[in-house]
Amino acid sequence: MSFRPEPTYNHGSAPTTGLLLCNLGTPDAPTPAATRRYLAQFLADPRVIEIPKLAWLPILHGIILRTRPAKSAKKYASIWMKEGSPLAVWTERQAKMLQGYLGERGHRLIVRHAMRYGNPSIASQLDALREAGATRLLVLPAYPQYCAATTASVIDDVSHWMQSHRNLPELRIINRYHDDAGYIAALAESVRAHWQREGRSDMLVMSFHGMPARTLAMGDPYHCECLKTGRLLAEALGLSPAQYKVTFQSRFGKARWLEPYTEPTLRKLASEGLKSVDLICPGFAADCIETLEEIDMEAREAFLHSGGQQFSYIPCLNDSPAHVRALASLAERHLQGWPTQTPPQPAELARQREAALITGASR
Numbered sequence: 558m559s560f561r562p563e564p565t566y567n568h569g570s571a572p573t574t575g576l577l578l579c580n581l582g583t584p585d586a587p588t589p590a591a592t593r594r595y596l597a598q599f600l601a602d603p604r605v606i607e608i609p610k611l612a613w614l615p616i617l618h619g620i621i622l623r624t625r626p627a628k629s630a631k632k633y634a635s636i637w638m639k640e641g642s643p644l645a646v647w648t649e650r651q652a653k654m655l656q657g658y659l660g661e662r663g664h665r666l667i668v669r670h671a672m673r674y675g676n677p678s679i680a681s682q683l684d685a686l687r688e689a690g691a692t693r694l695l696v697l698p699a700y701p702q703y704c705a706a707t708t709a710s711v712i713d714d715v716s717h718w719m720q721s722h723r724n725l726p727e728l729r730i731i732n733r734y735h736d737d738a739g740y741i742a743a744l745a746e747s748v749r750a751h752w753q754r755e756g757r758s759d760m761l762v763m764s765f766h767g768m769p770a771r772t773l774a775m776g777d778p779y780h781c782e783c784l785k786t787g788r789l790l791a792e793a794l795g796l797s798p799a800q801y802k803v804t805f806q807s808r809f810g811k812a813r814w815l816e817p818y819t820e821p822t823l824r825k826l827a828s829e830g831l832k833s834v835d836l837i838c839p840g841f842a843a844d845c846i847e848t849l850e851e852i853d854m855e856a857r858e859a860f861l862h863s864g865g866q867q868f869s870y871i872p873c874l875n876d877s878p879a880h881v882r883a884l885a886s887l888a889e890r891h892l893q894g895w896p897t898q899t900p901p902q903p904a905e906l907a908r909q910r911e912a913a914l915i916t917g918a919s920r
């Protein structure tokens with residue numbers, strides 16, 4: 558491999574840290590063409606679809622990318638905000654708020670947001686951080702529960718960028734925060750505020766993004782981490798096991814995924830006589846097509862059509878101050894041990910030179 562010459566940034570000044578907040582990514586526009594571009598990149602990632610490329614790519618290009626983009630684009634159009642795709646809008650706001658909050662607390666930090674698929678790409682934001690002088694890098698994938706399909710894929714992409722550069726930043730990665738006290742407290746605060754505004758339902762369903770069931774047997778900690786988040790949130794809210802349920806949504810393809818599935822569970826609960834349900838998606842740092850369309854539209858309809866009377870969706874933490882405080886505190890703890898070194902002052906340099914002459918260290 559050959560490397561391009563690279564200017565030496567940040568020479569002689571105090572180290573600057575780049576904080577990269579990463580989420581999944583989303584189409585640039587709610588159109589079939591933009592959705593197709595996004596899905597083509599997303600669904601070609603071997604971390605997402607664990608089928609040999611030779612077998613998968615003909616299915617992806619021959620079947621899925623011919624039909625799914627138009628259907629998904631309609632769903633995106635139904636949730637699009639005036640500033641853009643919800644996932645992009647919230648993630649950008651989160652990064653801006655983190656910059657403000659951590660800056661006020663005296664950190665020498667540049668915060669950027671990036672998307673694993675689509676824009677702004679992880680590579681483009683790592684380039685920008687390097688050009689801004691960051692010699693240390695803290696990566697925060699906005700996935701509370703570690704999953705190979707999401708967290709490891711972000712790490713793959715960061716590593717890919719690293720492979721084409723010479724003078725690499727020091728690197729730290731926040732792999733998970735599923736049991737972080739600040740994150741659990743922010744979720745609990747948001748549920749309590751919702752109950753105060755809208756009243757409390759008979760049950761709280763916590764719906765997480767699904768994964769193929771076999772990934773659990775293969776050692777992915779995702780399922781266990783979802784269950785732990787669910788238990789901790791229930792404890793923080795004082796809920797008994799009968800008052801909440803953890804479910805998995807967004808099944809893709811025909812294989813078995815993690816169970817119980819969200820929508821069939823809601824239908825079953827309603828048919829058994831449950832009248833009202835609160836639904837929260839604690840695995841999503843920001844509202845997106847999976848929460849706003851699949852849950853707040855499709856799952857709502859399924860529950861109400863099966864005999865349920867009230868379906869109350871509790872939004873993701875998005876740009877709530879409690880969320881930003883929790884993420885900032887998480888980042889701060891991961892920044893520890895990276896002392897802010899001030900560059901040696903002229904008098905100190907003279908002293909070092911003198912000491913070196915006395916001890917002969919420079920010879």
Ligand SMILES: C=CC1=C(C)c2cc3[nH]c(cc4nc(cc5[nH]c(cc1n2)c(C)c5CCC(=O)O)C(CCC(=O)O)=C4C)c(C)c3C=C
Nearest residue numbers: 581582583584605629644704706707766768809845846847
């Ligand atoms: C086999 C396919 C998929 C796996 C595995 C998967 C894992 C996974 N995804 C998220 C978070 C998000 N997924 C989102 C959208 C989305 N997910 C899949 C498929 C898999 N996800 C598809 C095809 C889509 C696109 C929408 C559609 O066409 O149905 C999103 C939202 C993106 C947006 O633009 O709003 C998020 C966020 C997690 C956390 C996860 C594994 C734990």
Ligand SMILES: [Fe+2]
Nearest residue numbers: 581766807847
């Ligand atoms: Fe997904």
Ligand SMILES: [Fe+2]
Nearest residue numbers: 807846847851
């Ligand atoms: Fe979905």
